[in-house]
Amino acid sequence: MxxxxxxxxxxxxxxxxxxxxxxxxxxxxxxxxxxxxxSAETPTNVPIGIVSFDDSVLSRKLERVIQANPVLDVKIKCPDLNSCEKEMQAGRVQAVLFFPPRMEEKALRLEAPIISVYTNAQSLLISNIVLKELRVTLGDAGASFSDYNLEDLLFVEVESVGNPEGxxxxxxxxxxxxxxxxxxxxxxxxxxxxxxxxxxxxxxxxxxxxxxxxxxxxxxxxxxxxxxxxxxxxxxxxxxxxxxxxxxxxxxxxxxxxxxxxxxxxxxxxxxxxxxxxxxxxxxxxxxxxxxxxxxxxxxxxxxxxxxxxxxxxxxxxxxxxxxxxxxxxxxxxxxxxxxxxxxxxxxxxxxxxxxxxxxxxxxxxxxxx
Amino acid sequence: MIKRFIKVVLHEWKLFFTDPAAVLLLVLAGVFYSVYYPLPYVKQLAEKIPVAIVDQDQSVLSRQITRMSNASQQLQVAYVYGDASEAEKAMAEEKIYGFMVVPKGMERQARRGESSGLGVYTHGAYVMLHGAIGNAFATVAATASANLKVQKIATTHKLPIKKAMAARDPFPLRVQNMFNGTTGYANYVVPSVLMLILQQTLLIGICTLGGSRKQRSFLSSEKRFSVVENESLMYRYFGRFTAYFLHYCLFLSFYHAVIYQVFDFPRRGAAGPMILFAVLFFSATIHLGMSISLLFKRRESSLQVFLFFSIPLLFLSGFSWPHSAMPQWIQYISYLFPSTFAIPAWTAIEQMGAGVAEIAGYLCGLTVQMILYLSIGLFWTYKRR
Missing domain, CATH: 1.10.357 (Tetracycline Repressor; domain 2)
Structure with missing residues (x-):
């Protein structure tokens, strides 16, 4: 010893x-x-941009709904997609939402106008978080918009075993x-x-x-x-x-x-x-x-x-x-x-x-x- | 004057290839890491992840869901069980990474217009698999559900199928990736890591070679008193700076021309922004190295210390965890390291094709660092002469 x-x-x-x-x-x-x-565990106020070619009640409502989501923050409203692309390159926005022309009109006529989401998958983790939040927020807004909507007949509850809070x-x-x-x-x-x-x-x-x-x-x-x-x-x-x-x-x-x-x-x-x-x-x-x-x-x-x-x-x-x-x-x-x-x-x-x-x-x- | 300067540059450059520690850090490490690090991610995406279906319904719809799951790009239905405990056991043994439970009576309920919940269970430890499995199963269920729902709306409200589809989803989302179109994991991680490799090897290399010290203890006495070692401060400092700078410019060109090509990473960088980036990034890093090299007593100490910093530095750059989610004091600390500005600047240039105007903010940060560390480096070298 x-x-x-x-x-x-x-x-x-x-x-x-x-x-x-x-x-x-x-x-x-x-x-x-x-x-x-x-320590923050979940990011908040992730900056996103909006290009809106539809000046309507629906587009303004969607904007307010997104802004109310604590994870997202509508930072910039761009006149066109190119300007928003440059903002993304500069790291000032992580995703861009594109509202097409006559979106409200088409939605009311049941023509399903497509809302495009452009993400920056170069920041994969943040991009996935943003996308998930946008899907949920806009999905809820869509459900409340439609008069015909029914409850989903099959719905999925995803549970992470051993990590219930995700x-x-x-x-x-x-x-x-x-x-x-x-x-x-x-x-x-x-x-x-x-x-x-x-x-x-x-x-x-x-x-x-x-x-x-x-x-x-x-x-x-x-x-x-x-x-x-x-x-x-x-x-x-x-x-x-x-x-x-x-x-x-x-x-x-x-x-x-x-x-x-x-x-x-x-x-x-x-x-x-x-x-x-x-x-x-x-x-x-x-x-x-x-x-x-x-x-x-x-x-x-x-x-x-x-x-x-x-x-x-x-x-x-x-x-x-x-x-x-x-x-x-x-x-x-x-x-x-x-x-x-x-x-x-x-x-x-x-x-x-x-x-x-x-x-x-x-x-x-x-x-x-x- | 120029001759004296070139003499110092060449002397220092020669050292990179003759000193064993320098060869390892300043020559081999930069090449080796750039090949070694992307290897785990060469497949870019996790596809055909083994999963199971716990089919308690044994119906036409449940079998359709199983087939649809197996057909999805992300999933491979490796097992179909009748009991959830078997699936749990398989998940614990990592034979599968998730499973979906189709409850008894699901089809009957759905046909009656009643909602039915499908439970998806993923392994809690694997973030990427959780997302992939959850999304894939959710898409399968949503597709199966949409078919039933559209039929229901169409028959109840007497609408054509197209209108019924629009009624189900009034403004569908179309997702497009503006950059990293394939959502490849290597495209996401490796370019950032490459910049960190350059910074870390440069800092450790400078510290190992004694930075700007007048007399380097590792040199033999003959070399220690050589003309170059006794050159005036400005020649010695900037001569060494130039050697490191040119050497690392070669690395950046190698990454751009060879590594990006071999691993098929997007190459959108224009020459102008890349040159400006190289000047500012390497200047800031070399001056930082010159400043802190005087702190280390032993040549290998810097390696031992800087190895600890690699993981925090990568996170500090904000490439995976946003800056805004970090505590304020950590954000302030991050501004001390060139990688904080260099990593987003490089990915913006090379992956996204950004010009100087778009990355001006990052370049300003690097410029401030360059000036600050140049002043500190010169001051310390002068004081310790």
Whole structure:
């Protein structure tokens, strides 16, 4: 045990402020920043433009109805479509509504005048929100306009299982916190494992651990794993209470899953250092693998729509099974079995990367020690 | 004078290809990321998502709904169950991502003119699939319902079918995408990310190479006291600036000519706005890099710090989450980073074909940043000489 504590003292106790900044301050600040950024949950007053070629009671009524919707804000009335297109290019409106000539007259004659909606699908998320609101608002207005209208004979109630309020921004926030800690764990693993190489203190490191390379490695990464996991745990559940309540029964499996993810990420970092023996190159590899990991994890764009080789790569990242574990638990008791499968996968990953990391680091230490 | 200047530019440029860290960050990263990042999204759209129908009605109408669902572009009816619990289990195992429950007696109720509700259940964790599945099932139900409703209106009010259709929906909506016509996910995400890649690699590269420091500790003692390292402040600062600027202009051209072509992204940018954009964006970023490079003691520290900033910076640009929905203090912070103005400016130019007048607001922001960071960079370099 003495050799273990000697290693901890060497790496953590030498007033390495940057390590603490990287391990504690940055992930917490980044996570809190992301939570604040997405705190509005639903955008309001999204600017839209109107091109109206019909100066009628109906067009004015539709305009008022749209303006009353809290998500939409009729910002500009353009004389023609070209001017509104330029406003969209400048980012001043997100959608344009086109009321055709003699719209009211045609609607009263049951000739179904078509209202065109031009959206800016370059901002896909906002465009979808705007479109959904316009459909509902104008659909309601249409129903109240027609004397013949009947109730829909078939209507659909869409329910999002595990997310009844449809708080996707909240879930995006939670997943982004996981992505931040995925990167953080990899980075800190790389940093701690490479620090003695960077400062050319490999011999001192091994001596501190009474000549045991395994103890030296364990002493270097174990406290880091615990600190990062603890931060992750606290911030994750804080974010969850902020965005969506979580059942106590889910807490244990998620916490264990997070532990496995942190261990696996540290292991990956150790492998990079073991393979390269350089903090700079290993950090760059961490950046390349861990930086865009969220894009590969299937939460924003589904895994099933990705090419097979990308899907295989996604399953090499510990982030993917942890997000799947969380997703399965959203479905309640029925998701427990699937969550358990993801947990087993994560445990296998953690064991694999940790063993590989230890072996490669052991080899690299021997190389540089000699 | 020009000879001295060119000497500094060439010396710095040579370093990009000779220093291993610089090769990785300033040469390989920009190329590698631009190919690696779009890969998950090459298919652009999620099509034929596996779903199930829980058919408790077992009627002609319920089978018609199943066939219509399977025919839609977004859905593939992978299973038809009789019980909702089987579908829930399949969803938990991610064999399906949603299911529709057709209740018992639906057809009979509909034929009698009574409303009947169809429950659609999607996986709560997947935002994009929820939207796609919900919309597709809603369209199927609306189409089936519209047929029944039009027949009902036509027979009740003795109207021709065309009028009955208009009575059902007096002013139908026609949706057209003015830009990103295919609503491709890659078209939406990748152009913004490419600009972020340029900014991040540039900032990290400058900080790793020591920015504008007079004597770079990573150089060998022979090189450290070279003529270039001891050049006067203006030559050294602007010589290095020019090397970074020209190097990154090549990247932008590479993205425009090769990456956009390979991944088939819309290319509507005219030369004038693109050149102006490049001048302002790269100037602001390089001067920011020169200013903050002095803060880092170790060469790799900037990489470790800036990696954390990548996700927040992407969101700060407002490309996926509108600026107006962010808290005020975050909006103020966002104005410090060139990407906040550069990402919307670039997508406006390249994806939407905007001219200088349309993106003037973003360009003004970049100009202010450029002037501010140039002043800070020069001041700090002078102080630390």
């Amino acid at each position: 003495k050799s273990f504590f000697n290693t901890i003292k060497l790496l953590y106790g030498e007033r390495n402020k940057f390590l603490w900044f990287l391990m504690v301050v940055l992930p917490i600040l980044t996570s809190l920043f992301m939570i604040s950024l997405l 708080n996707y921004v909240g879930f995006l926030g939670i997943n982004l916190i996981v992505a931040v800690f995925h990167l953080c764990a990899m980075l800190i693993g790389t940093y701690l494992a490479s620090w003695p190489f960077r400062t050319k203190r490999v011999s001192l490191w091994i001596q501190g651990a009474s000549g045991s390379r395994i103890m030296a490695i364990f002493g270097a990464v174990a406290p880091g794993i615990f600190i990062v996991w603890l931060e992750f745990l606290v911030l994750y559940f804080y974010t969850h209470t902020f965005f969506a309540p979580i059942h106590l029964s889910q807490v244990w499996l998620i916490a264990l899953g997070q532990w496995m993810m942190v261990v696996a990420c540290f292991g990956m970092g150790m492998v990079f250092v073991g393979a390269t023996g350089s903090m700079r190159v290993a950090s760059s590899l961490t950046g390349i693998i861990g930086g865009p990991a969220f894009a590969f994890a299937g939460q924003t764009f589904p895994l099933l729509a990705m090419p097979l080789c990308v899907q295989c790569f996604a399953y090499l990242l510990p982030l993917t099974p942890l997000l799947q574990l969380q997703s399965a638990l959203l479905l309640g008791p029925v998701g427990l079995l699937a969550a358990w499968d993801s947990f087993l996968l994560l445990s296998g990953m953690a064991a694999f990367w940790l063993i590989l990391g230890t072996l490669s680091l052991y080899w690299q230490m021997g190389r540089q020690h000699d």
